[in-house]
Amino acid sequence: MAASDTTTVRVRRPDSERLHTLAKARQASVIDVVHAAIDALERQEFLRGLNQDYQQLRSDPQLWEQYVAERQEWDALA
Secondary structure: OOHHHOOOOOOOHHHHHHHHHHHHHHOOOHHHHHHHHHHHHHHHHHHHHHHHHHHHHHOOHHHHHHHHHHHHHHHHHO
């Protein structure tokens, strides 16, 4: 990895220690732990948004009924 492909991120000392502990436990590098944490947070945010979308859809009975009917059509094709 070239130096231009990286940057420095400052973290509090306790967080750095936590990263090192996690890396050691996983037998991975600190950067791999950081990547895994970013991936997990992105998945969490995606699912939170998806949940909000379903809640909004469910709050409209007509739209929810259309969604359920469409889902049943797709399930019948499987």
